[in-house]
Amino acid sequence: MTENTAPLRVMLAKIGLDGHDRGVKVVARTLRDAGMEVIYTGLHRTPEQVIEAAVQEDVDVLGVSLLSGAHMPIFGRIFELIDALPSAPRFTLVAGGVMPEEDEEELRRRGVAAVMGQDTPPEAIVEMLRRVVAETAAR
Amino acid sequence: MTATLVDRVLANDQAGIARMLTRIERRDEGVDKELAQLHEHTGRAHVVGITGPPGSGKSTLVSAMALEYRRQGRTVGILAVDPSSAYSGGAILGDHIRMNALAGNPDVYIRSLATRGALGGLSRAVVDGLSVLDAAGKDVILLETVGVGQVEVDIMGVAHSTVVVSIPGAGDAIQAIKAGLLEVADVHVVNKADAPGADRTVSELRDMLRLSRRKAFQWNVPVQKTSATKHEGIAELIAELDKHLGWMHEHGELEQHARRISTTRVRWAAEEVALRDLRPGKPDFDAAVEQVAHRRTDPLTAARQLLGVDTAGNPPQTSPIPKEGTS
Numbered sequence: 244m245t246e247n248t249a250p251l252r253v254m255l256a257k258i259g260l261d262g263h264d265r266g267v268k269v270v271a272r273t274l275r276d277a278g279m280e281v282i283y284t285g286l287h288r289t290p291e292q293v294i295e296a297a298v299q300e301d302v303d304v305l306g307v308s309l310l311s312g313a314h315m316p317i318f319g320r321i322f323e324l325i326d327a328l329p330s331a332p333r334f335t336l337v338a339g340g341v342m343p344e345e346d347e348e349e350l351r352r353r354g355v356a357a358v359m360g361q362d363t364p365p366e367a368i369v370e371m372l373r374r375v376v377a378e379t380a381a382r
Numbered sequence: 383m384t385a386t387l388v389d390r391v392l393a394n395d396q397a398g399i400a401r402m403l404t405r406i407e408r409r410d411e412g413v414d415k416e417l418a419q420l421h422e423h424t425g426r427a428h429v430v431g432i433t434g435p436p437g438s439g440k441s442t443l444v445s446a447m448a449l450e451y452r453r454q455g456r457t458v459g460i461l462a463v464d465p466s467s468a469y470s471g472g473a474i475l476g477d478h479i480r481m482n483a484l485a486g487n488p489d490v491y492i493r494s495l496a497t498r499g500a501l502g503g504l505s506r507a508v509v510d511g512l513s514v515l516d517a518a519g520k521d522v523i524l525l526e527t528v529g530v531g532q533v534e535v536d537i538m539g540v541a542h543s544t545v546v547v548s549i550p551g552a553g554d555a556i557q558a559i560k561a562g563l564l565e566v567a568d569v570h571v572v573n574k575a576d577a578p579g580a581d582r583t584v585s586e587l588r589d590m591l592r593l594s595r596r597k598a599f600q601w602n603v604p605v606q607k608t609s610a611t612k613h614e615g616i617a618e619l620i621a622e623l624d625k626h627l628g629w630m631h632e633h634g635e636l637e638q639h640a641r642r643i644s645t646t647r648v649r650w651a652a653e654e655v656a657l658r659d660l661r662p663g664k665p666d667f668d669a670a671v672e673q674v675a676h677r678r679t680d681p682l683t684a685a686r687q688l689l690g691v692d693t694a695g696n697p698p699q700t701s702p703i704p705k706e707g708t709s
Binding site: 252271272274275276277278279280281282283295296298299300301329330332333 | 395396397399400401403404407408466467469470471472473474475488491492493494496498
């Protein structure tokens with residue numbers, strides 16, 4: 244099996260006080276049906292738990308779903324943790340959920356490869372993930 | 383690069399272990415050389431397989447066991463094998479394990495593997511993955527599979543000790559065990575032991591074990607009740623597993639187990655070497671093709687010569703490859 248044919252490994256995470264995971268479960272299924280391997284962390288994880296799990300599972304994509312409005316502080320902590328890793332992680336960071344446009348821009352500026360709003364069609368998420376992973380690999 | 387990844391695994395570096403396991407899953411170029419370097423550092427870990435029907439609480443049991451091993455000061459690696467979808471090839475992995483108390487415990491390395499539809503390939507990825515965790519210095523490696531198919535039962539063959547999990551009152555769970563899991567169990571666990579009917583399930587299992595054919599000095603398969611969510615019976619289960627490892631050691635079973643796994647691995651490696659080195663473009667191979675095409679030798683003899691095995695199947699000759707025409 245070569246690098247090109249191996250399925251993408253994606254971790255989907257829910258962090259902090261956010262109990263809404265219907266959306267992320269739909270995304271998990273959609274990605275599985277698109278041939279990806281999905282690891283869902285479950286609800287109420289800490290950024291520390293999620294980053295560590297993403298490192299241990301050596302995923303291609305870490306997707307963080309946030310509907311709580313706490314995306315900026317939580318992503319702030321995620322960036323700190325990633326910076327503190329002994330070596331740069333291999334995964335591409337993406338975000339999903341509900342957030343103001345100016346926050347989306349700020350997250351992109353700080354290294355989030357894509358931000359997908361709650362109205363993104365499932366097929367668009369599949370395409371977007373494939374594209375950002377290809378872009379990360381090309382860099 | 384190659385040396386550093388091996389060094390990172392030996393130094394128990396999480397990202398290094400993770401990378402190595404991905405390379406194994408993908409069978410990336412050069413991974414065999416890395417595994418070869420790791421080999422001499424393996425052979426210390428106790429590999430415990432955990433299997434049972436879906437819903438029997440395997441993942442909860444695995445995390446309770448991991449916590450108990452940690453409490454005893456032992457390091458733990460977990461490999462959780464989940465099925466890939468037969469339709470899309472995708473998979474939802476290890477979610478149950480990730481959802482509980484172990485998440486964020488840096489002393490426990492957890493990795494999910496998908497079956498990826500490759501039967502033989504999966505066993506190999508599991509065997510190689512166990513070597514990586516072993517070389518990284520894990521005292522115990524827990525290997526979790528859904529015990530429904532023959533593949534899963536086969537994978538259990540790589541564990542030193544196999545735990546088969548069943549639950550009270552599930553008549554069909556016992557049926558599933560009868561159908562093939564009974565023989566692979568070194569320890570039976572009746573999980574969810576606080577549910578009604580636990581004692582009945584325990585005695586049903588004991589009855590079935592009593593019916594099995596017995597040999598002198600045979601390991602007596604214990605039936606252990608646990609309640610993984612309440613952390614009850616876990617220390618006792620681990621004590622049974624330690625006892626089983628001791629029994630294997632005393633009765634030469636560890637040695638036999640190592641031999642069996644090594645046999646498989648040598649065969650895999652031999653097949654791979656043959657596939658890689660015996661193909662068009664390799665001078666020796668092309669020379670042999672010439673010989674066969676011109677009827678100077680036959681395909682079987684040529685293949686045997688390339689492999690260094692003479693036609694009688696005797697040990698390799700010193701110069702097995704026909705040299706004429708190679709330059």
